Amino acid sequence: MRESHEAVEIVFDEATKRYGEREPALDRLSLTIPAGEICVLVGPSGGGKTTALKLVNRLVELTSGDVRVDGRSVRELDPTTLRRGIGYVIQQVGLFPHMTVAENVATVPRLLGWRRGEIAPRVDELLDLVDLPAADYRGRYAAQLSGGERQRVGLARALAADPPVLLMDEPFGALDPLTRARLQRELLRVQAEVRKTIVFVTHDLDEAILLGDRVAILRPGGRLAQAGTPYEVLAGPADDYVTRFVGADRGLKLLSLRTLADVPLDSPDGASGPTAPLGTTLRDALSLMLSEGAACVVAADERGPRGVLTLERLTELLH
Amino acid sequence: MRENWDGVLQPALVQHVQLTLIAVAIGFALAFVAALLAHRNGAFERPVATFSAFVYTIPSIALFQLLVPFTGLGLLTVEVALVGYTLLILFHNILVGLRAAPPEVLEAARGMGLTRRQTLVRVELPLALPAIVAGLRIATVSTISLATIAAVVVPQGLGRPILAALRDYFKTEIVAAAALAIALALVADALLVLAQRALTPWAARRSAT
Numbered sequence: 001m002r003e004s005h006e007a008v009e010i011v012f013d014e015a016t017k018r019y020g021e022r023e024p025a026l027d028r029l030s031l032t033i034p035a036g037e038i039c040v041l042v043g044p045s046g047g048g049k050t051t052a053l054k055l056v057n058r059l060v061e062l063t064s065g066d067v068r069v070d071g072r073s074v075r076e077l078d079p080t081t082l083r084r085g086i087g088y089v090i091q092q093v094g095l096f097p098h099m100t101v102a103e104n105v106a107t108v109p110r111l112l113g114w115r116r117g118e119i120a121p122r123v124d125e126l127l128d129l130v131d132l133p134a135a136d137y138r139g140r141y142a143a144q145l146s147g148g149e150r151q152r153v154g155l156a157r158a159l160a161a162d163p164p165v166l167l168m169d170e171p172f173g174a175l176d177p178l179t180r181a182r183l184q185r186e187l188l189r190v191q192a193e194v195r196k197t198i199v200f201v202t203h204d205l206d207e208a209i210l211l212g213d214r215v216a217i218l219r220p221g222g223r224l225a226q227a228g229t230p231y232e233v234l235a236g237p238a239d240d241y242v243t244r245f246v247g248a249d250r251g252l253k254l255l256s257l258r259t260l261a262d263v264p265l266d267s268p269d270g271a272s273g274p275t276a277p278l279g280t281t282l283r284d285a286l287s288l289m290l291s292e293g294a295a296c297v298v299a300a301d302e303r304g305p306r307g308v309l310t311l312e313r314l315t316e317l318l319h
Numbered sequence: 320m321r322e323n324w325d326g327v328l329q330p331a332l333v334q335h336v337q338l339t340l341i342a343v344a345i346g347f348a349l350a351f352v353a354a355l356l357a358h359r360n361g362a363f364e365r366p367v368a369t370f371s372a373f374v375y376t377i378p379s380i381a382l383f384q385l386l387v388p389f390t391g392l393g394l395l396t397v398e399v400a401l402v403g404y405t406l407l408i409l410f411h412n413i414l415v416g417l418r419a420a421p422p423e424v425l426e427a428a429r430g431m432g433l434t435r436r437q438t439l440v441r442v443e444l445p446l447a448l449p450a451i452v453a454g455l456r457i458a459t460v461s462t463i464s465l466a467t468i469a470a471v472v473v474p475q476g477l478g479r480p481i482l483a484a485l486r487d488y489f490k491t492e493i494v495a496a497a498a499l500a501i502a503l504a505l506v507a508d509a510l511l512v513l514a515q516r517a518l519t520p521w522a523a524r525r526s527a528t
Contacts, residue, residue, distance in 0.1 A: 057430060059426075059429060059430060079432075080432045080433075080434055081432070082432075083429070083430060083431060083432035084431065084432035088427065088430035088431060090423060090426060090427060090430070091423075092421075092423035092426075093423065093427070094421070094423035094424045094425075094426055094427025094428075095424070095427070096424060096427075096428075096441075096442060097421075097424070097446065097521055098442075098445040098446055098519065098521045098522075099521070107431055107433075108431050108432065111431070111432060111433065111437070141520075141521045143521070154427075157431075167430075
């Protein structure tokens with residue numbers, strides 16, 4: 001097998017894209033994505049998030065500024081060579097309908113001239129990684145797959161040559177909510193295993209919060225409104241635009257970022273209330289109190305109660 | 320009847336197959352190059368489409384007569400005319416096929432680092448196959464039919480016994496030759512359908528999910 005590629009840093013340096021004489025689609029974006037992290041670009045249509053993503057693999061060419069991958073400007077690299085080293089996943093997947101699943105996944109390794117004997121085991125390994133049993137799926141065509149299965153193949157295809165960088169343009173946007181939630185969890189599981197630097201575009205803030213180590217919120221006109229960890233953005237919106245963008249339920253969203261295990265709990269002695277595992281998010285704990293009509297939740301693990309979270313304490317945590 | 324087959328019908332059938340194969344092969348080669356040019360540069364489409372549509376509208380008997388002063392009373396005249404009639408359908412179908420690749424498929428191909436040539440050879444051409452074969456089927460069947468008229472210029476093909484029988488009020492040969500031409504068209508069409516199934520297994524399974 002080929003040596004695994006270390007994840008690399010991506011830097012946007014005053015990156016600007018202007019189509020003709022119109023207002024810029026992306027206006028002086030400066031953003032650093034550390035190696036091995038998922039950075040989610042989120043914002044309304046016309047915010048320039050897809051433009052920013054496509055600057056990285058030069059499907060869109062910079063007007064001014066720079067984008068550096070692993071310290072090298074994308075301007076200096078041949079676009080074809082650059083693209084073969086970057087995984088690319090799009091909403092409509094774009095599987096080749098005339099090729100089997102295995103042939104689709106093998107696309108970039110074949111372009112790179114891998115030997116047959118290297119490609120077949122790699123394809124099987126990737127199909128297993130995205131939870132599609134290779135023996136069953138290898139020989140199928142795109143027309144014989146569900147939407148969710150297609151996007152799994154799309155992800156496997158993007159990872160095939162083990163690129164250090166992955167670009168994902170609204171990959172789950174066309175899927176039904178249940179499938180989307182499953183694939184979001186799968187992506188996090190896969191990422192824990194492969195550790196790529198991922199640029200992920202979505203207009204769904206919940207998805208951004210769930211997946212992003214960092215989120216970058218863009219505003220119309222293609223300007224960066226705020227970048228930071230999901231917690232930083234929710235707890236301290238930079239301005240009115242971000243406050244409106246993160247929505248009136250940002251308190252609840254904040255609660256969903258932490259679990260009972262992350263916060264100080266009161267002594268469980270004498271408390272009575274519904275019990276929840278330590279891995280429960282604070283948001284679900286609050287929901288449990290409301291639905292049970294209780295003023296507290298007892299956090300427990302397999303050895304019994306570990307502590308109590310009261311409604312009062314929960315409110316304090318938000319401030 | 321036996322004598323008729325060995326002496327007249329069998330050679331006429333072989334000639335007919337040759338007339339058709341040459342015409343469709345040359346017509347396909349010309350239409351393919353023209354369609355590739357038009358696919359790369361849309362400016363080629365109008366002139367080629369207009370020219371091939373114009374040729375297509377000329378009645379076949381008239382076209383044979385028109386060509387004789389230039390290409391003589393021979394096979395060349397027949398083939399030029401037959402090739403001319405294939406161009407419209409072949410050019411149109413090849414071009415439609417090349418444009419059939421969905422935009423997201425082309426986007427993915429570009430994003431993964433396929434060059435333009437690789438995209439054409441590995442993606443666009445395979446996806447164009449159903450439309451190309453559909454065009455070949457129509458072109459082949461209509462050429463088989465048209466080639467019977469070639470006998471007015473050269474005494475070749477299944478048109479020859481038909482023409483001869485018309486002069487002699489000899490009905491059996493008309494019926495036999497016409498039946499052979501129909502059978503030939505059906506067999507050629509069936510062969511092309513089988514070829515398409517073999518070449519595009521992905522299209523056949525579309526509904527078999």
